[in-house]
Amino acid sequence: MAESTIWWLLAGTAVAVELLTGTFYLLMLAIGLAAAALAAHAGAGTSVQLVVAAVVGGGAVTAWHLLRPRQPAGPASANRDVNMDVGETVQVDAWNPDGTASVRYRGANWTVVPFAPGTAATGAHRVREVVGSRLVVEKI
Incomplete structure (x- = not known):
């Protein structure tokens, strides 16, 4: 069996294991094996060949580690990449005395609370965060 075939089999194995585990770094190592x-x-x-695999694979791992974002953009409840409701607009017609309001959003009734206490105003609001079954909103 040719040496290149062994390298291709190792690269394919690394990709298969990555698909099973979700470890993105294995794809970088597979680049080195390729x-x-x-x-x-x-x-x-x-x-x-060994030096090329080590330098390219190690370089790809290092580059990915340095280029990936360190922290997510806030908690998941306020991250648009995680929660599709963040950034959407709702219409608040009236606020209740307890500081909440009920709005119709995506075909269901939702309870909304203002982002900053004491800033309850009617009109269009943007969803800042989803906490449980409540939308935290701010006036647009």
């Missing part, structure tokens, strides 16, 4: 396979196709020796 680079080693290409080096084998080019006729490089085994030691050069």
Whole structure:
């Protein structure tokens, strides 16, 4: 069996394991293994292939680690990437004495509370956060 075939099988195995575990770093290592396979196709020796796999795979892991965001953009309840309701608009017609209001949103009745206490006003509001079954809103 050719050396390049072994490298391709290792790269495919790394991708398959990544699909099973969800560890994105394995894809970066698979890039290094694929680079080693290409080096084998080019006729490089085994030691050069190992160095290519280590440098390309390690470099890809390092680059991904440095480029990925450190922290999510706030808690999941207020993150638009996690919660599709954040940033949407609702119409508040009247506020209750307890500081809540009921609005019709996405075909259901929702309880809304103002983002800043004492700022309850009628009209259009933007959803800032979803806490349980309540929408935390701010006036637009």
